[in-house]
Amino acid sequence: MTKLVENEQLKLTAAWLNTLATAIFTVGGFGPIVSYGFGLVPNTIERPTVFAAAGTCLVVATTIHLVARNVLGGLSE
Incomplete structure (x- = not known):
């Protein structure tokens, strides 16, 4: 797989998350x-x-968002 394809797959995963x-x-x-x-x-x-339920969902959503940002850290040049 080329770097371009890998980068696009990582961006798609981050967008989904x-x-x-x-x-x-x-x-x-x-x-x-x-x-x-x-x-x-x-x-x-x-x-x-x-x-409490709203706060829990906020924490879960923030965690997933940070994971998505971390996925983008795997992009290669």
């Missing part, structure tokens, strides 16, 4: 907080639970 991180943040982190702010979360779910 970054898209996954964005989806996790949007659905699991941003969505519940906005829903809670607009009063769309059922009363049976307490505020700390919503923010």
Whole structure:
């Protein structure tokens, strides 16, 4: 495989991981907080639970994003 092909495959992998991180943040982190702010979360779910779940998703999304950045470090010239 040529360097160009390897670089493109690494960029594709990094883009996929970054898209996954964005989806996790949007659905699991941003969505519940906005829903809670607009009063769309059922009363049976307490505020700390919503923010703990959102925080967990934020940490997971950030970790995946950093892995994607690390993948890009493998590009060759």
